[in-house]
Amino acid sequence: MTKAIARTDLNSLPLHAGSEDHYIQAVNRVPTLSAEEEHDLAVRYRDDNDLDAARWLVMSHLRFVVHVARGYTGYGLPLADLIQEGNIGLMKAVKRFDPDVGVRLVSFAVHWIRAEIHEFILRNWRIVKVATTKAQRKLFFNLRGSKKRLGWMNRAEVNAVAKDLGVKPETVLEMESRLSGQDVGFDPPENSDDEDNTPRAPAAYLQHAGVDPAMEIEGNDWTSHQQDALHEALAGLDERSRDIIARRWLNDAKATLQTLADEYGVSAERIRQLEKNALKKLRGAMAEAA
Numbered sequence: 001m002t003k004a005i006a007r008t009d010l011n012s013l014p015l016h017a018g019s020e021d022h023y024i025q026a027v028n029r030v031p032t033l034s035a036e037e038e039h040d041l042a043v044r045y046r047d048d049n050d051l052d053a054a055r056w057l058v059m060s061h062l063r064f065v066v067h068v069a070r071g072y073t074g075y076g077l078p079l080a081d082l083i084q085e086g087n088i089g090l091m092k093a094v095k096r097f098d099p100d101v102g103v104r105l106v107s108f109a110v111h112w113i114r115a116e117i118h119e120f121i122l123r124n125w126r127i128v129k130v131a132t133t134k135a136q137r138k139l140f141f142n143l144r145g146s147k148k149r150l151g152w153m154n155r156a157e158v159n160a161v162a163k164d165l166g167v168k169p170e171t172v173l174e175m176e177s178r179l180s181g182q183d184v185g186f187d188p189p190e191n192s193d194d195e196d197n198t199p200r201a202p203a204a205y206l207q208h209a210g211v212d213p214a215m216e217i218e219g220n221d222w223t224s225h226q227q228d229a230l231h232e233a234l235a236g237l238d239e240r241s242r243d244i245i246a247r248r249w250l251n252d253a254k255a256t257l258q259t260l261a262d263e264y265g266v267s268a269e270r271i272r273q274l275e276k277n278a279l280k281k282l283r284g285a286m287a288e289a290a
Contacts, residue, residue, distance in 0.1 A: 020080050023083075024066055027063045030059050030060055030062060033056070038057065038099075038104065041053040042105065043099050045094070046099065054094055058087075058094055061090055062090070064090075064106055064109070064110075065086040065087055065089075065090050065113055068114060068117065069082035072117055072121060075121050077124060081124075082121075086113045088116050089113040089114070090109050090112065092116070093111075093112035096108075230282070233281070234246075236281070236285060240264065240274065241274055241277070244271060245275065245278050245282070248275055257272055
């Protein structure tokens with residue numbers, strides 16, 4: 001048992017806190033670990049899968065996560081959310097930490113903590129994601145600090161920032177434009193001064209691409225009615241005319257006029273006339289049914 005575990009009961013550690021300030025005060029009361037205590041706990045977790053040891057490693061570094069998260073409050077996101085994401089990164093670091101490398105956990109974990117916070121900021125800073133490539137992500141977190149003054153950068157400043165960060169000047173200009181914009185809602189607020197109060201949301205003026213259920217039911221009924229009418233009209237034809245129509249229009253493998261003429265012992269022109277007369281009768285029957 002390490003000295004840290006002897007000083008504080010695991011059950012007294014701040015798993016849940018009623019407020020942000022309470023949480024920060026609680027994590028600051030968790031004792032820090034010496035290098036020997038940290039190594040002992042890391043070995044126990046790695047070799048014996050001791051979850052209490054892993055928990056102690058996490059709890060003793062929660063104050064460091066708070067310190068890192070406070071550096072990202074300028075993005076307008078809640079500090080509590082930043083801390084939560086940083087804690088996830090800390091737990092990932094503890095899982096991957098090798099105590100035999102000779103590096104303290106805090107030095108190893110800072111990469112994982114920042115990575116989780118970065119991902120959270122990129123997902124939630126704007127409705128539309130502003131950084132997708134590696135170069136854009138680098139610029140997102142470094143551009144504001146690299147600017148020497150407020151306002152748009154001139155060409156010399158763009159080239160200098162591009163050289164310092166190892167990206168193209170065009171990428172710097174694009175990111176500066178993205179960072180300067182703001183999300184704008186389609187719908188005006190209720191106290192809007194717009195005289196016409198015209199809705200901006202596409203849902204207010206674009207027709208829905210989907211089928212209206214009522215129209216779909218009506219269409220299905222009409223199709224069924226047409227099919228019934230067609231069957232009745234076919235039943236009103238003589239057997240030869242019905243066979244000609246079926247084999248010329250309804251079968252997948254359509255028969256030629258000459259094939260039918262050979263079977264019925266008439267000319268192809270006669271088959272064409274029978275087909276024409278049968279189609280005329282069908283159209284008339286269908287028109288009456290409509």
